[in-house]
Amino acid sequence: MTEALYMKDSYLKEFEAKVVEMNGDQVILDRTAFYPQGGGQPNDLGTLESGGKSFNVINVTKSSGTIFHHVAPGGLSVGDSVVGKIDWTRRYRLMRMHTAAHIIDAVLYKEAGALCTGNQLGVDKSRIDFSLDVIDREKMQHFIDMSNEEAGKCIGVKIYFMKREEALKIPGIVKLAAAMPPSVDNLRIVEIPDIDMQADGGTQVANTKEIGKIELLSMENKGKNNRRIYYALNGQKEKPPF
Ligand SMILES: [Zn+2]
Secondary structure (H helix, E strand, C coil), X not given: CCEEHHHCCCCCCEEEEEEEEEECCEEEECXXXXXXXXXXXXXXXXXXXXXCEEEEEEEEEEECCEEEEEECXXXXXXXXXXXXXXXXXXXXXHHHHHHHHHHHHHHHHHHHCCCEEEEECCCCCEEEEECCCXXXXXXXXXXXXXXXHHHCCCCECEEEEEEHHHHCCCCCCCCECCCCCCCCCEEEEEEECCCEEEECCCCCCCEHHHCCCEEEEEEEECCCCCEEEEEEECCCCCCCCC
C-alpha cells in the first residue's frame, strides 16, 4: 500500500519519499502526492529527483492500493530517497475541472434527477455523461448558469473521512451511477456545503471561487438515456495563483 498524500492535501506540490520497490520502469514509493489515473481524473505528471538526477514521471497508475510511477528507465533503486515534484499547472487545472464537475453533477441531479454515468476530466476541456433522455441546449445552458451561480458563492470545500456504512446512508453520496466506492472501511467524502456531498478520491480546489466561470462548449446525444456535455473553464490557461 502506498500512502496517498493527495487524499489529505490536494495542494501538496512537492514531497519526500523512499523507493520501496521497482517493477521494471515503474517506481513504487512509500508515499506519494502523484494522483494515479482513475475516477475520470487523469494522472499527474512531474519528476522524481534523486542524487542530483531528475526522472520524468510519464504515467501514474494504481492497483490494489499500490501506486506505480512510470519513469524513463534506469537510475532509481530500492532504498533511494526521492523528492517528487508535481506538474502543478496541469494538476491545478484538473482540480478546478473536478470541483466544477461536482457542482454541475449536483445541479443536474437536483434539477433534472440526472445521474452522472461517466466523466473524463481534461486540462483544456472535460466531459460528463448524464442519464437523460431529452435535454436541449437552452435548458443545459440554464443548468450551467445555475452551476456558475453556486460556484460564485465562494464556498469552502471540505474533505474528510467517514465510516463506509454511515456514508452510504446519505442519499446521492454516490452520483457516478455505475461506480460504487472502493471496499475500504473509511470513505473519503468531498463536501461542498449546501450543494453536494460525494464519496470521491480525486483532488479538489479548497474554495469554489477558484473554479472560474464554467462554459458550456457542446452537447452530444450518446443514445438512449445518455446525453454528453463538454465544458471548459475561463482562465484555464492562466498560471495557478498559488
Ligand atoms: Zn469527483
